[in-house]
Amino acid sequence: MKAKIILLPGDGIGPEIVNAARQVLDTVASKAGHEFTYAEHLIGGIAIDETGNPLPEETLKGFEGADAILLGAVGGPKWDDPKASVRPEQGLLGMRKHLGLFANVRPVKMVPGLEDASPLKPERTRGVDLVFIRELVGGIYFGERGRFEKDGKRVGFDTMIYDEAEIRRIVELAFRVARGRKKHVTSIDKANVLDSMRVWREVATEVGKENPDVTLHHQLVDSAAMRLVTHPSEFDVIVAGNMFGDILSDEGAVLTGSLGLLPSASLREDHVGVYEPIHGSAPDIAGKGIANPLGQILSAAMLLRHSLSLEAEATMVENAVYQAIADGLRTADLGGGESSLGTAAMSEAICERIERA
Numbered sequence: 001m002k003a004k005i006i007l008l009p010g011d012g013i014g015p016e017i018v019n020a021a022r023q024v025l026d027t028v029a030s031k032a033g034h035e036f037t038y039a040e041h042l043i044g045g046i047a048i049d050e051t052g053n054p055l056p057e058e059t060l061k062g063f064e065g066a067d068a069i070l071l072g073a074v075g076g077p078k079w080d081d082p083k084a085s086v087r088p089e090q091g092l093l094g095m096r097k098h099l100g101l102f103a104n105v106r107p108v109k110m111v112p113g114l115e116d117a118s119p120l121k122p123e124r125t126r127g128v129d130l131v132f133i134r135e136l137v138g139g140i141y142f143g144e145r146g147r148f149e150k151d152g153k154r155v156g157f158d159t160m161i162y163d164e165a166e167i168r169r170i171v172e173l174a175f176r177v178a179r180g181r182k183k184h185v186t187s188i189d190k191a192n193v194l195d196s197m198r199v200w201r202e203v204a205t206e207v208g209k210e211n212p213d214v215t216l217h218h219q220l221v222d223s224a225a226m227r228l229v230t231h232p233s234e235f236d237v238i239v240a241g242n243m244f245g246d247i248l249s250d251e252g253a254v255l256t257g258s259l260g261l262l263p264s265a266s267l268r269e270d271h272v273g274v275y276e277p278i279h280g281s282a283p284d285i286a287g288k289g290i291a292n293p294l295g296q297i298l299s300a301a302m303l304l305r306h307s308l309s310l311e312a313e314a315t316m317v318e319n320a321v322y323q324a325i326a327d328g329l330r331t332a333d334l335g336g337g338e339s340s341l342g343t344a345a346m347s348e349a350i351c352e353r354i355e356r357a
């Protein structure tokens, strides 16, 4: 098949790991007879430096006709001044809104061979296999906000707001995903305190009644935060609003102890999606050639699966990654120590395993 893929390397280690993932995509393409074309565009801090805008018009134009977008990471200390009026993160949030990517999907699975990397006891993390479905274009991230002065004091406010259609589409997606898994949805809210979250629970309950083959549990966000570390293997699909999903998915990401390994997809109703590793731009190791490319490579696997419907190719990439880990290959962040592989060597090892498969 033919596909047009947009590359948004972004900041920090972004360019190195996007480059590594592109090599993997090219290997898959030549092995399976596909034709992928790429176009690279600016986003984040580098886009601010070059154009003054974290999401330039030219980048938005580049999205037209694209099948999928592979993003590295945005941000870094250079642009971190909290008083700055333009920030790299605005590029990310603006892109999500512009493309209508309402669902952020983050699978978290214990990788065989990396059990020791988890901060939790092995008996707790055994069998962890869950997926976060986070609402991405609504809630407090996009509600009314502002700052003003009152009685000589600075005041800031943000508004958590959800309508039932926004809740329904994300919860319905969670049910569809659960149907292909362990058929269990945990809906996160704070219905004991917040009105927006009472509407959330009502709508989730309705969707649950319409999908009786999938079990639904409601859980308050605070107790969910606790159970994620005490009983992580009890979760299957976790659906949450934008803010709670942001927080819980980072907590979920460290369960496996391998932040550098986790991919994510931001999706909408059609096939177009943005794929990025869940880790940040790691400015401290940028340009050193030691960044772990596996989260980016597994994001490319999600791209193959969700945007291009290439399930077999996606599995091929995932198996190559798991095989490399089983073979004992490690980057520095995975505890590789003296024998750590750098970014290029690790991506070559993945490409070799795909070619051999």
Ligand code: IPM
Binding pocket: 089, 092, 093, 246
């Ligand atoms: C994420 C990140 C972003 C978010 C930041 C960088 C704006 O934390 O993708 O989870 O809060 O959504």
Ligand code: MG
Binding pocket: 246, 247, 250
């Ligand atoms: Mg986050």
